[in-house]
Amino acid sequence: MNSKELDMRHEGNVIPLASALDRRTALLAPGLPVLLLRVRDRAAVHLSKDVQTLFDAAEEVLLEQVDRTRDTSEQRRSQQAVRNVRLKRKHVEFELLDAFHQAFAGLAQSTGKALFDSDLVRAPQPRLTRTDNAQTLAMIARAHTREGAVLEQLNARFEALLETPLRSTRGNPVSPACLCRYFAQACGELRADEATTAVLFDLFDQHVLGRLGALYSEANQLLASAGVLPMLTPMAAAPGARRPSRAGAPMLAAGQGQAIALQAAGQAFFASMQSSLAPLRGQLTPRLRATGAIAVTAQDLARMLSHLQRHTGVAAGAGAFDLGEELQHLLLKISARSGTRRCLGQAEEDTINLLGRVFAAFEQESSLHPRMRALLARLHLPLLKVAVLDKSLLTRASHPARRLFNELASTAIGCRGEADSLYLRLENVVQRVLDDVVEDSSAFKSQLDTFLTASLEERRRNDLLEQRARDAEEGHLRMQRARHDVEAALDRRLRGKRLPLSVLRLVRDAWSQVLLMAWLKHGIQSAAWKGALLTVEQLLASIAPHTRAEARVRLLAGLPALLKALREGLGSIALDSSTSREFFCELQRLHVQACTQAGGKTTAPDPSWIKVTEPIRLPGAEPLPALKEADDVPPCAFKMLERLRIGTWVEVREADSVLRCRLLARVEGSDRYVFANHEGVKLREWHRVALARAVHHGEVRLLNGGRAFDRALRKALDQLGSGQVR
Structure with missing residues (x-):
């Protein structure tokens, strides 16, 4: 592990000295009542546990995204997000608690004047540019709907202790709005992408804001038992909620409060x-x-x-x-x-x-x-x-x-x-x-649970079948690409030359397999690939006539290395020993012949030498399809292909039938798209230009998958809003 990785690993544990001194001042909070300090410390314990639970859940969600996605770039993004969260989770927790303590220190410094939200955090408020502001406001609104009554009680007790009015419940350091600001400020250190930030805020809503009821109840109980406004009932009615029939009735459960909030939002929309x-x-x-x-x-x-x-x-x-x-x-x-x-x-x-x-x-x-x-x-x-x-x-x-x-x-x-x-x-x-x-909705709830449970095993089975089919198809496409690269490389070196038939056959039928193995194992930029091509060039050079003494000396000096490379390469593909022995005997004769053609002597043309005029084609290789130019395909058709993701469904219209299939594989760096049915059986295959042309001519249509009710509702609302329905 290098020093840079060590620095990254311990980055979340490094606390700047200035921040530590500021936090010490915030912890002391001179002028703050002792009871509020006790409330603050208990709340800090709650927050610390909830934030740890949040990050544990975040790692699980991000790891599930890595396992679920089949897009290579998306997998790399999710893996980097997991590493980033693991490295900096402690730093985010420290920053959040630091802002929390600073807010309570702000209460002590603002005693004697009305407190506004901006008084609570001395640092500038962060801009929530990485999350949807509407979603964040909805999180805060839901929390206030659930816990508004008990937060009002806590607010009143804070005012009694401070002898200073708070402008609103949002002016309380433990209010949902303030906690969201602390978390947004702390998450700025992550420098995470929008998708990861959205995951973190969703989990913050669930594991921190969703558990504020216990924190508020404990804080109210502590202050009431110490004599701070003990006459308040254990729960005050939230706006729009029914007051309990008797004092001391238990407060609504968080789930009930959330149901009321959702109902109210639905009623307002309707x-x-x-x-x-x-x-x-x-x-x-x-x-x-x-x-x-x-x-x-x-x-x-x-x-x-x-x-x-x-x-x-x-x-x-x-x-x-x-x-x-x-x-x-x-x-x-x-x-x-x-x-x-x-x-x-x-x-x-x-x-x-x-x-x-x-x-x-x-x-x-x-x-x-x-x-x-x-x-x-x-x-x-x-x-x-x-x-x-x-x-x-x-x-x-x-x-x-x-x-x-x-x-x-x-x-x-x-x-x-x-x-x-x-x-x-x-x-x-x-x-x-x-x-x-x-x-x-109980019938829907029970059937949804049953349907998802029954579908889980089938989805796993289908995913396994699809993955096997996808792996086989990607392997086939990769092999075809390797064959075409080998053919192109040999074609550049052999075509147009006059060569012995034995050498041509060996290079085309046997050494091409060495090149294929090097391509598949190591890639086209590897030393193995380049070395195999160099051996072909040296072989061809060794059998050419050597009319000068210096050339013959170089040939004799380079023969051991050439023969060794040839033997090792042919051995790696397990070439038949008799075929290999015959080739090396023939190669020895060709080398002797190359050295004896000296002094301007000419010999009769050897009938075993032929001129390579046809393109090199390997045994079993499929020819590349002859695609027309893309001039007849508009750019919008190619843009539609950008919407294709693994699993996207399309409808194929043929002469007498309509076929539905979904994208099974798209090999990275390839222009081939393979489609299969819902059981993973391959049905169709197109090259990029051919698929774009089919989309443009209406032969292939992309289908909208998922959320059919949402689309129908949106369309109905659009029609109603435009006055189309009468």
């Missing part, structure tokens, strides 16, 4: 879309527009949808099902039985119309086989039930119902229709969701 949905109102159930009707609740509508799901043909995929007509008929029947006119509420009707637009957009999804679109469209009613009760379906990509739909669509992209075994497996999942008639 409310912003209702104005665009207004033109559609009244079209769904036109016979129920009479005044004085009572709107059914969301829960009642969910039960009605469950009834339709159980008793109508939609579960079987009937195409004549009209949701508006069925709901109208059901509401009229309920009105007749109850004696009170019932109708759909405005929010419920808007939800039905929005999901209807989403599935209408999904019906135009060209990446899926028509039979697969029809199969997934049968999930319309179950998803509508979820959307009626849980608007976070519209805003949360990780919602179980939305994720199951996307997983099924992503898996179905390679399905060839009902004859495919994959169709039967996906149909079984859809049918189980339809059979499980509940008014929440």
